Amino acid sequence: MRPSARVERHSFSKLKETVEMPNLLDVQISSYESFLQRDVPPEKRENTGLQSVFTSIFPITDVHELFSLEFVKYSLGEPRYSIRECRERNMTFGAPLKATLRLVVREAGADGKEKVVKDIIERDVFLGEFPLLSENGTFIINGAERVIVSQLHRSPGVFFDEEIHPNGKKLFSARIIPYRGSWVEFTLDVNDIMFVHIDSRRKLAATTLLRALGYSTNEDLLKTFYKCVTESISPKKGTRLIGAIAAQNVVDSSTGEVIVTANSEITDEIFKKLLDLKIGKIDILEVDFTIDAGIIRNTIDKDSTSSFEEALFKIYALIRPGDSPTVELAKDLLEKLFFNPKRYDLGEVGRYMINQRLELDVPLEETVLNRKDFLAIIRYLINLRNGFGDVDDIDHLGNRRARSVGELLANQFSVGLSRMARTIRERMSLKDQEQVSPHDLVNARTVSAVIDSFFGSSQLSQFMDQTNPLAELTHKRRMSALGPGGLTRERAGFKVRDVHHTHYGRICPIETPEGPNIGLIASLSCYARINKYGFMETPYRVVKNGKVTDEVDFLTADKEDKFLVAQANEPLDDHSRFSNNLVKARAKGDFIVVKPEEINYMDVSPKQLVSVAAALIPFLEHDDANRALMGSNMQRQAVPVLKTEAPIIGTGMERKAAVDAGAVIVAKRPGTIEYVDAEKIVIRPTRRGKEKMMELVEFDEYEFTKFKRSNQDTCINQRPIVNMGDKVETGDPIADGPGTNLGELALGANVLVGFMPWRGYNFEDAIIVSERLVADDVFTS
Template sequence: MYITPLFLPNLLRIQRNSFFNFLEYGIKKEIQKLGIIVNKKKGIKIIFYPKLYQLSLPNFNCNDCIINSETYSCELSLPIKFIGKKMTVIWIVLNNIPIMTNNCHFILNGSPRIIMSQITRCPGIYYHKKQEFLKKDAYYADIIAERGTWLRLEVDLKNKVYLKMKKVPKVPFITFLQALGFKVHTIFHFLPFLILKNEEEEEEEDPILNSQNEAIQAIEACCRNSSKRNIGMNWNLLNIFDQLMNNKYYDLGKIGRIQINKKFQVYTDCMDFTLNSNDLLLAANFLLKLKHGLFEIDEVDNLKNKRVRIVGELLQYQLIIGILRLKKYIKNRLINFKDDLNITNVFSSTPINNTMAEFFGLNPLSQFMDEINPLSVITHKRRLSSLGFGGVSRDTATLTIRSIHPTLYGRICPIETPEGKNAGLVNSFSIFADVEDGELIRTPLLKMKNGYILYNTGINYLSADYDDNNSILSFDVEKSRIGFLSNKKLPTRIKQELKEIDSKNIDFISISRIQMLSIATSLIPFLEHNDANRVLMGSNMQRQAVPLLKPQCCLVGTGLESRIINDLDEGLTSHSDGIIYYLSSHKITIYNFIKKYKHILFKNSFFNDKKYVKIDIFSLLKNEVNSFNKILYDSSNIFLKNKKIMKIRDSDNLLKLQKIHYLMNPYKYSNQGTCNLNRTQVHLGQRILKRTALSTGLSTSHNELALGNNMFVGYISWKGYNFEDAVVISNRLVRTNLYTSTHLEKFEIEMKMNQENTEVLTRNVNGITSEQKRKLGRNGVIKVGSSVYSDDILVGRVLFIKIDVLSPYRKLLNEILQKESIRYDYKDISLRVPKYKQGRITFVNFSKDIALNKNQSNLNSKTTSNTTLLIHLMQNRIIQIGDKISGRHGNKGVISRVLNEIDMPYLIDGTVIDIILNPLGVPSRMNIGQVLECLLGLASNYLLKRFKVVPFDEAIDFGLSRNFVYSKLYLSKIKTGNSWLFNLSYSGKNRLIDSYSGLYFDQPVTIGKAYILKLIHLVEEKIHARSTGSYSLVTQQPLKGKSKNGGQRVGEMEVWAVEGYGAAYTLHEILTIKSDDIKNRQKIVSFLLESRPIKFGTTETFKVLIRELQSLCLNLHFFK
């Protein structure tokens, strides 16, 4: 029984619910901390009313924010009462809060950003063991707070307990308790192990003090004599402990208080978020029992000891910081401001706004959204990071933190994680995972009783706390259709261990076989036949697939492709029933019949005994259905059976028409430079229902995720061109644009106009051709829809510069006669298309104040203004040599050759192979899933069917995947009559014909249809060449990198290679005039033009070396 689609929740609900809780509860909770601000000297009192706060509507919609580089935010306002000389109640703007969009991301300064969830250690108390060489184990306990200082309790070999804090000397715990007022008999009642003597130690125990004052004096003496003291003489440890009991300075948090209560099995009010003396007594008692083996140490990596901070809590924490800054700001203003005080000169929204800006701009959890394709978008929003403030460091994180813990099952995907330094530190939520109010990750399970699955009782969401007390069975076991398990012992997880127990004693069972996987991983068919490292690569490379112009749905999928598109909701969806009235690439208009017509037609007793035909408004307009002209509905008619023809204008008593407009953004720019092109899914005159998809993106086909194309592949070596991971493709992929991707490049310039220099837009630029001039508008800006090529002008721009050519005497004369003594010169600073770029202009946005200044007198104006101009250039990039492609199983490669179709091998029926892969890339990588996929894709191609294969299907029967694939190949052989599709002599292989000789290859070849993706690592963005350019200041050698227009480095090994060929003169040129021989590299052109021999001088690197030796007092002189 496969129940994944039934129970699969919305994939973005975690982020959405967290932000809603922040708006509904978090803002009120934190604003209450402002309290009442009083200044008794000036008789001022400020009262805040957080429960009455309001959020205003954003000034711009999402598309306008992206176009105008604005922030999608709203103003947070609340009423305050200001009591001074007069009592006034006024609404103030507390700050501007960035608002989450419907797709769970933010828009900051025109760029979509997401806030990653953070997984950190829960606040509470944790017990550890420190192993030392040739010594007994030392035990200690750390009390971690959500906000405030850490506290540590240590026990030595003599059962002595010490209290330690950051930047505070170690203090005996008994003395500290006495200083707090505890009696000696009370201390030993709670800590009986302190009475035990250690016979191996001859030293006497520290004497017990007689009174509380003596204990306080002993602590002060200890602190006074400590060398670690770095604060004033009036410092006291007891004052610091008082802060631990004050919620202003110390906060355990709700989850920290619950954890301490569970640990010690006591009940303390869950709303008491501070530390008390009883907690310290119980903590010391538990530590002593732990030392004597009565308890076990805590596992830090267990998920029950970790919490998740989602976007709502992260924003709430920043709001706390901003409110504290605001409170401090108001108090300082009340003290320092001497004039008449009012709310305008006391209050400011700057402190909170700056805090939010710092968080979104500097925090590592705030990242530019990965918008390559829909899968990368939804995966990025479900990411979990252990880095950031309050987390671990990438450089110091150990393998223990990065490893996989058993409690991750069903909560965090053990496969999908980055490769490199972030491996194991950045993870993804499992597909069914949820987060409860206590920030613990939960997974859904079904209850079991006596070996029967209780489907009717519903789903139970359990956190890692319950794993220790319950036995949990994986879903991939044999079971009956109604939910009975076999009467035998099954492998079950109990307390992080796998044991075989009787099915009648099992408590819970998973709800799906893919419960442990993330979204990207669950899209890989036959993943159980792959090495986990290759599944990891496949998961990551699906997120790197660029949107194609002609994508196809995968022939072999897992059934979750449509769910990603539905939950992401990127395209337009109709909100009601209706008929398409107007259709274009920018707007869709729908006429909706409201319920008044249906009410009369079907519920009125007058019509109950009659039948009516379905109304078809366009039945009389068939000639205009495919037209894009507007249709006047006034001339249309409605036909009712047994009734006369009624025009719409005369039928107000039967129906009402409502016109609904949907605006589309046809070419949407993404952070990664890909183009999210909206394509309409409906046609003019179509009758649609509610929730019908009106438009979809490039990576969508038939309302399913479509990242690539289904291609015929063959696993065979071809003349060495597919050596290692190289790939040979057919020219058909280029000719038919199957792998042509659309990319957008953004050009943004700022127009500056001031008193000294003025920039003017104009189409009259020196050297411009008539063809280029036709593409420019009257103001010198390129027209939308123009095709541009390398070095074409996008913005004609001229900079006018004031020049002074008159003598001082002439200037004086002109000033006396009040004549203009300033002349202007101009410089062409037009924006042009970069080299090797071409495309079509899809978007131009500029301020309407920019106009052509025809008169030179306008240049003398004293106004200063800056205006931004934005242009989008769309490019279609065909697949070519050097591009990177991959499958879904980690089988990646780079295109090494593009062959004509007539040169590619072909099948017996004449089908030409599209892609040739190296067969040696399969056994060493252990990703057999790609073979099963391509064989099932071959059967799918000839059966004209698509297959949805759930991962881990062999849990039902061993060898089920292979048997299923072979059965479908055999079925395709029977139905099509092609006997070569399945041959028992070499099952899964076929005879392939060499196009050059027309003969069969010597051995049968594995041939199939696989789903191939084109990745964003495009050769067009990586290839680079340089003739001249910038040089390093110290070494005077060319810089490195494409972004700096750098050169290719010739290192030590490259020098050896050239030396091996004996090319001495070539090597001499490379190391001198092509590198850092400053004097002669400037004269190289004149040497060549005048046919003179090239001269070589001293390189700058050698000069730097000599200068360094001279700085070491070595008198070396090799150059002047």
């Protein structure tokens, strides 16, 4: 390659880059690929994204169970038009989505009970054009490029909180947040009574819910939550038994009279009765109520129900007031509320979070609640009241997750399919068995209408900021706490917007808007990635016995809290050991000094703290944070100049930003430039090994975008930076785009600046420019 086609860079960095920076568009591309699984054979597809939406809604059965529509597989065809044609014709770039559906028709059997299969019809059903992601991480919708911004929201799971009562007492609460379904909140009041709220309705005693879950008697409840012992009843045991709390009901077998009830105190009188009746033994609670607040006991006293049926009826009356149910109906309602996967879904994430928080081992596939969960939550709440355990910090990135493009689309597709399922059921009841096929039942418009409205009008589907390559890149890496199911500007307080210690290496503390959205819209840090559960991870080098290894671990925020992490610029000797006897390290939000042996991890790069835009600012560490924020935002507003000039002083991010943004065209494989003009480059690939034997040579052709109008009315024009005969390697830049120079981001010009007053003309924000800047078109765009 010609020496002139590459900017020679000399690095003055003390640190060598140990970890390669990931593709900056990975957040969009990998999320969409795992959603679509386009190149995966149907039988090998994982139950995620589009596949999981189909399997959760199908099979669809009618009321009489005569028709059943089952899902077999889905496939995507080839796009009818290229991206370029879609832009020119104002069309959406997408591929036809077809689902193979199987309709099973049944009829009543000879005995009238068993239904027998009468017919099976399998057909491919067209479900509309599904928008495809371009290789630059954008969607072409009606000819315009749009970006789906990732959303930061509260993760499903269980969260423990505290508030201070006016009398100074701490009141604890626990909230179960599902991905889909009813919210449940357990609260403690001033009198240490536990209540439960289902969907913010009127409160119930928590024991009412427990009774409905099968712990129907006071005896069951006490033995579930307290340690019980069996004591023999004799005159010697009087001192131990008098004043103790009974854990069971004792009944006089001859008269049927209840002598002592579970949860009541054994008095002198009751003790004498027990002795007289020669009752041999009794279960009592072995609990020190000076330490334990006796929450379950207090709640049982407050509870107006005393049996399984009463509890069911009370819950039914709360959710459906006015109806008079049977036990079966009430049972069915409770089942639907928390235990039916069609109505209630914690998602794999919610189940993972509950397992982590409560130290349970429920399989991740079980995405509904169970009795174990309720008991563990109530026990943890009791422990909090008794002074053990910690409450959650809602702004911690272990409790917030990102919904990327794939998940947002899956949610929309699920809404569309649910609507379609409703119309399918209606049509099933109207159709005649003889003349029905999957085509007659399915109305694809319902699905495509939902998807179209999401791309066209959702708060998270945005017209791409295309002012310059950096603006494009930043827009695709943006994280928004706003949008459906998120926060609103007016409601969001200071705490949600503030920088949190878990943002380190995950969310940039610098780049955020200055207006009402400050802190609600953020940018992903350079090295950050989003894992399969939607939590942000950042890489760290593993440290073993004070020696820094080249092994790299990606840690989520809650995992990182358990370790001590050293800074990237901590000096190391030739054997990769820490040079200093004491090392500065981060422990949660604190900066402490420890011995090298205590360190678990080390940062991979000083850049991992900040986003791409902030990492493009040289000597960022010397800048005031407020001005750095303005600088990183203003770089995105730079209109590409006519004569681009790469910066003399760069940070090493210029090439990565320009290439990953898609402004620069790079060679896909090594070869020789065969042909070059203003509109295309043809490369003859270098043949290696067996390829040398092949007769035919497949040339690589790269077409340029010429003088295209961008979304912001700037000009997108690509031009070659190589000559015929040049040799290129994989990843070498071969054509420049807007705002780039020799494959590097070049948003401005290298001008000489004098810092001095000049007769008051440069007072405050005024700048004096040389006439030559205008005459030589230095900043002409």
